[in-house]
Amino acid sequence: MKKFCVSLFAILMVFCCCACGKKDNLDEIGQNLSLYNISVDVDVETKSVMGNLNLNYVNNSDDVLKNIKFHLYPQFFEEGNTDKVVASTILNDAYPNGMSYAKFDVDGVQVSGQDVSVIYSGDCDGILDVSLPASILPSDSVDISIDFSFILPNCEHRFGYGDNTINLANFYPIICVYENGEFDTSGYNSNGDPFYSDMANYVVNVGVNRDYVVAGSGVRANESIVDDRKQVTFNANVVRDFALVISNKFEIKSTKADDVTIEYYYFDDANADQSLRAGADAIKTFSNLFGDYPYSTFSIVKTDFIYGGMEYPNLVMISADIENQDDYMNVIIHETAHQWWYGLVGNDEYRYPWLDEALTEYSTLLFYDNNEGYNLSHSEMLNAYKSNYTLFITVYQDVLGDIDTSMRAIDEYDTEPEYTYCTYVKGVLMYESLYQLIGKDKFVDGLKEYFNLNKYSNATPDALISAFESASKTELDSFFDSWISGKVVIR
Ligand SMILES: [Zn+2]
Numbered sequence: 001m002k003k004f005c006v007s008l009f010a011i012l013m014v015f016c017c018c019a020c021g022k023k024d025n026l027d028e029i030g031q032n033l034s035l036y037n038i039s040v041d042v043d044v045e046t047k048s049v050m051g052n053l054n055l056n057y058v059n060n061s062d063d064v065l066k067n068i069k070f071h072l073y074p075q076f077f078e079e080g081n082t083d084k085v086v087a088s089t090i091l092n093d094a095y096p097n098g099m100s101y102a103k104f105d106v107d108g109v110q111v112s113g114q115d116v117s118v119i120y121s122g123d124c125d126g127i128l129d130v131s132l133p134a135s136i137l138p139s140d141s142v143d144i145s146i147d148f149s150f151i152l153p154n155c156e157h158r159f160g161y162g163d164n165t166i167n168l169a170n171f172y173p174i175i176c177v178y179e180n181g182e183f184d185t186s187g188y189n190s191n192g193d194p195f196y197s198d199m200a201n202y203v204v205n206v207g208v209n210r211d212y213v214v215a216g217s218g219v220r221a222n223e224s225i226v227d228d229r230k231q232v233t234f235n236a237n238v239v240r241d242f243a244l245v246i247s248n249k250f251e252i253k254s255t256k257a258d259d260v261t262i263e264y265y266y267f268d269d270a271n272a273d274q275s276l277r278a279g280a281d282a283i284k285t286f287s288n289l290f291g292d293y294p295y296s297t298f299s300i301v302k303t304d305f306i307y308g309g310m311e312y313p314n315l316v317m318i319s320a321d322i323e324n325q326d327d328y329m330n331v332i333i334h335e336t337a338h339q340w341w342y343g344l345v346g347n348d349e350y351r352y353p354w355l356d357e358a359l360t361e362y363s364t365l366l367f368y369d370n371n372e373g374y375n376l377s378h379s380e381m382l383n384a385y386k387s388n389y390t391l392f393i394t395v396y397q398d399v400l401g402d403i404d405t406s407m408r409a410i411d412e413y414d415t416e417p418e419y420t421y422c423t424y425v426k427g428v429l430m431y432e433s434l435y436q437l438i439g440k441d442k443f444v445d446g447l448k449e450y451f452n453l454n455k456y457s458n459a460t461p462d463a464l465i466s467a468f469e470s471a472s473k474t475e476l477d478s479f480f481d482s483w484i485s486g487k488v489v490i491r
Contacts, residue, residue: 001193001357002308002334023259024294029456030238032139034058034200038172041207042246047152047161053172058141060198061178066135068144069183070128070173072120076188077102077153077160081124085157086306087190087416093156094306100154106173107147123187128173146173158243162304164267164320169243169312170195177348177458186350191410191419192357193310195241196348199456202236206244213250215265215301217242217314238294238456239313240346245301257283260293266302271325276300278329278374279316282336285370286363289444290340291451298339300332311338326375330364337363345451346458353419354407354484355461358427359447365428366444382432389425389490392417406486429490430483437479438472446471 037054059065076084079101086094109118109130119129128146136142150171156162158169176183177196188194203221206214210230218236225231236242249267256262257280264276279300287293295314305319309331316335322328341363342349342356349356365378396403396418405422413419435443450459450467461480469476482488 001310002331023292024455026237026294030199030201032058032060033238034060034141034175034198036172036174036200036202036204036242038202038242039205039207040168040171040244042166042168042209042212044166044209044212044246044248047154047166049150049152049168049171051148051150051172053144053146053148055144055146055175056141057136057144057175059136059138062138063178063181064135064137065132065178067129067131068142069176069185070130070146071170071176071185072104072106072126072128072173073170073188074102074104074150074159075124075126077155077157078104078124083190084124084188085190086155089416090306095153095155096162097154100160102150102153102159104150105148107149108145109147110145112143113145122185126187127176127185148173156304156306158305158310158317162320164247164249165301165303166246167243167303167305167317168246169310169317170241171244172242174241175200184348186348189350189410191413191416192349192353192423193342194350194410196350196458197240197346198458199238199240199346202234202239202242204234204236204242204244206232206234206246208232208246209248212246212248213252213265215245215250215263215299215315217244217299217312218295219297236314240343241312243312243315243317245303245315245317255280257281257298258287260295261297262300263297264300264302268320269302271328274325275318275329275332278332279336281371282333282367283339285367286337286340289363289366289370290447291455293339294344298336300336309335311335311342313339313343329374330376333364333367334360337361337367340451344456345454347460348458350411351409352461353410354423354427355459355464357423358407358431359464361424362428362431365432382428385425385428386490389421389429392421392425393490404486407484426483426490430480430488433483434468434476434479438468438474442472443468 035056040049040051042049121127153160208230210225210228214232216234218234221235222233250265253272253276254263260283262280266272283293299315301317302320303317305317308319310317318331337360341359347355368376369378407422446468449471450464465476465480
């Protein structure tokens with residue numbers, strides 16, 4: 001996610017490839033992954049959705065599994081849970097027409113064709129625990145069918161609708177990551193992006209009124225119209241999530257970045273060509289810097305969204321509230337960098353939000369180094385970060401007396417500004433310090449190595465540190481520890 005924008009004039013805070021040159025073969029890489037076959041039928045008048053997930057779950061762990069757990073993120077948008085999805089300081093912006101709540105139901109679960117009982121657990125009953133009639137061995141698979149239905153809240157968030165768009169993200173039951181002998185059942189938090197998931201393959205069918213345009217992760221494999229309804233099918237291989245944005249106001253522009261088709265879905269954008277170009281330049285730049293973007297499509301989608309932007313595989317949401325074009329393009333570039341840091345190289349965004357966000361934000365600075373002609377530069381942005389961070393520390397120390405500047409899990413920050421400053425702003429300062437310490441070439445080599453060793457899987461802080469150590473032949477544990485633990489003093 002992008003929580004703030006940087007322009008030439010001000011920092012606006014919204015608390016606020018391989019070596020052979022051939023692209024990775026996603027069909028091959030995705031052979032042993034779980035398959036989500038999702039159908040959703042959207043009623044645009046009532047904002048209600050009937051859905052079904054047909055999942056072929058592949059047990060890629062070394063353990064025999066007797067149950068499978070799923071995140072039900074829409075549960076957190078129901079009445080009584082609003083503090084979990086939006087900070088109180090921005091409640092009125094997120095719900096411009098007054099409070100509005102989701103209603104989400106699981107209507108039935110079958111395993112291999114048999115009805116099974118389920119248990120709800122976790123914060124806000126946000127975890128669905130499905131018992132398996134028969135255990136599944138490592139490398140074996142099982143078919144699970146889940147019928148679900150929901151009503152969207154009138155909320156300018158990932159899961160909700162505004163005056164212009166319907167945002168369908170984190171809307172279906174998604175498998176919890178299984179590691180260290182258990183499923184990770186972290187809940188939801190208004191700070192950052194509380195997500196953690198594994199790579200999988202997706203086939204998603206969407207039914208909607210014929211005058212609506214559907215933007216989605218992956219490749220639009222089919223689109224047909226019968227009477228007043230439209231059916232759209234998307235295929236997305238080797239992605240860790242799937243998102244849709246639906247609108248009857250969308251115009252579409254497209255271009256190519258090498259062999260990637262970039263599509264821009266927008267409304268009210270007098271600079272649409274420029275916005276599209278920023279996304280294409282970002283795909284090219286980051287492919288050159290870190291390693292190839294292996295997918296054939298990338299969609300930039302202007303949406304009703306409370307924060308600057310939000311990343312999903314092959315699709316990024318960009319807030320319609322951003323008025324300054326430089327800020328708007330900066331968010332496009334930030335969200336595009338997430339295709340590498342979060343999308344391809346995944347991480348536990350709940351526990352280590354800095355791992356993808358800090359790297360993504362620093363990647364936007366590297367973008368400006370490689371693209372003259374944009375009205376932002378690495379040095380100007382860096383100076384803004386420095387002065388803003390020291391101001392933040394001063395103000396907080398005056399108010400609180402002391403401040404914890406460690407880079408920590410999203411639920412360990414008392415306020416959204418603390419999360420934002422410690423994760424994004426301090427993160428950028430940490431990477432600038434490393435860049436100065438080991439030099440540009442070794443820094444970029446470290447990122448290439450981190451990408452190549454961890455793409456299509458989930459990385460840890462240790463994996464990042466070891467990639468930079470390998471590229472620079474320098475011991476960096478104490479460097480990272482001093483920044484992450486909050487010991488380093490920035491003046
Ligand atoms: Zn971000």
